Amino acid sequence: MYDHRRLGRELDLFDTDPLMGAGLPYWLPDGAVVRHELEEYVRELESAAGYRHVYSPVLGKRELYEISGHWSHYSDDMFPPMQLGGEEVVLRPSLCPHHALIYRSRSHSYRELPLRIAELGAMYRSELSGVLGGLTRVRAIQLNDAHIFCTLDQAVEEARAALALITRAYADLGIRAARHRLSLPGDGGKYVADPALWQRATALLREVLDDSGIPYESAEGEAAFYGPKIDVQIVDPAGREATLSTVQIDFHQPERFDLHYIGPDGAKHRPVMVHRSVIGSVERAVAHLLEEHGGAFPAWLAPVQLVVLPVSEAQAGPAYDLVQRALAQGLRAEVSVEGSLGARVRAARLAPYQAVIGEREAADDLVAVRLRDGRRIEPLAPGDLLHHIGARVEARGTALWADA
Template identity: 65%
Template sequence: MNDHRRLGRELGVFDTDPLIGSGLPYWAPAGAAVRKAIEDYVHELERRGGYLHVNSPVLGKRELYERSGHWAHYAEDMFPPMEVGGEEFVLRPAICPHHALIYRSRQRSHRDLPLRVAEIGGMYRSELSGVLGGLTRVRAIQLNDGHVFCAPEQAAAEVSAALDLIEAAHDRLGIKAARYRLSLRGEGAKFVDDPGMWARSESVLREVLKERGREYDEEAGEGAFYGPKIDIQIADPAGRESTLSTVQVDYFMPGRFDLRYVGGGQPDSSGGPGSGGQRDARPVMVHRSVVGGIERLVAHLIEVHGGAFPAWMAPVQAVVLPLSDAELPAARDLLRRCLEAGLRAELAAADRGSLGARIRAHRLVPYQLVVGPREVASGRAAVRLRDGSQAGEVPIEQLAARSRPFG
């Protein structure tokens, strides 16, 4: 069984150090390469889906999280405030308040909607030491987050569009969902006490799941404090389940931040909304995460692929293997061409063992480029795939094209 905590360290994906602290893993070179490939893919997928990308600070004033409701409903999972210059700042437990402020930063019209905003940003959870482990339960999370600000009548379509992105990403990453879960409100003060608001949100999510023909389980107490959500659950090789991707419909936070847009209708004689629409309306906020936290995602991918990542996300996509020192100059030139073509490549020279030993040492690399006397003469390389099959002499540009997530 592939355990990412062992395999991830062996592959040089991540590690930890007590001087940094529990639940704070660092990305080693192989992990940084995997993470960058995934982030670039998701960024482009979102761009094609109409998202605008932003970057926001990992700190905010305590007042921000009082406004968003996190302080009242989520404080036990937050790090304590830091006092700076007489003001209290908090490491953010979520990115949504920052995006709400970005929306609020200028006047919005109904013509601007839906406004789709996304980023991969840091957030922090004050997890207890006893539950921390590997990349799955951490205190510092790089979250693929996004928020759609839309008119109420657009909410269902935006939820469905978010699920389209999620399912496309899962297919490209090689992820199979264990199940879909409709996570609902539970009892107690953790959840906002507004039954009507919860009912409206649940109605939208149920409608979308029904239209898409998705079977799902309902679970009370698993919703966000401000609203229900669709959770796409994954399972590790031992059958342990966790949440990866989510979509949420939120009527709460737009009210807390007084988010508005100018509608398309004209006011009637009493100054209220006209029959053509609202002059000053409240948007709905659809929260969605296509691949969730990057840490949990990579942990799952290590276990799913056993370290043999698809070529587009592999830490090393091509290794150049000269038969002997005589081919070393040609191998170095081939390495240069690989790097210039955009491949993540490295050289395994003959002084690192026999050809067979070097192939075994790089068994997880998608493309093994063997350079012998014949390849030196032709200026090409014999491409060996990691399953042991031979692909013949393939131009470097073609290999690079095969190694891109969108081809």
């Protein structure tokens, strides 16, 4: 059973320091590679699906969160306000109020909708020390977030497309969804008091799930304070369940921020706001990937994709030449020369590809190829090997070889 906290430190991916504080991990170079590749993947996936990316500040006036409802319903999970020039500013606990302001900053016609705004942005939660752990519960969160502003008639299709995007990403990342949950409000005052709002949004999300043919379970007390949501649940090796991805339909914040678009009749109409996150927080996604794959990331995510192993010092030249060619192609590669060949092969066990160059391979300008799953490929010319690896990395997914 894998624990991402132990693996992450053993593999030099991330760590913590008391002077930075609990729940505030830092990323080491190899971990930064994984994070960067994951973020770029999500950006490309979203761009191809018609999303436009933005940047917004991590601070906002307290008034912003009073309007959004976070202050009255969520302030226990927010950091306290800071005084700044006679105003109170707050580290944001969510990106949606900022995206609502971005939408509101320009006038919009029904012809522009749906408008899909995405951001990989930081947010902050004042988590209690007792619940913090590794990358799964942190105080500084890098969230893959997006908000779709659309007409009521478009909301179900946009939410359904968001679910399909999540399914696609899980396949590429090798993530298995444990179950889908329709998260509904419970008792108490933590939820917006508008029964009609809840009924409308819940009916639309049920339609999304039913149309998608996805089995789901309803769970009271798990909704966001402003509306119901579809939660995609994952389970770690210890059997603990967590939410990774979400899709929400929101009538509350468009009302609170007085959002509108101009319809075909020339009048103002209220848009619907679809919230969705494909991989949730980068931190939780990497933690789950570590535990799901035991550190053996899909080739396109691996910190080192190719390790070249010369059998002896006589083959060091061709080994370094191969690494330089790999680097020039945009692959992450390194030469391993210290210790016996067997020890080096074991040390490189998590690399998707190993290229061994012995006396015979060097003489024939070939490399012997070992895949991480134990398969051995017939010796290849260096250019052919790099072509195969490049194709698998470009295709993403979890297959190591074209015939897999």
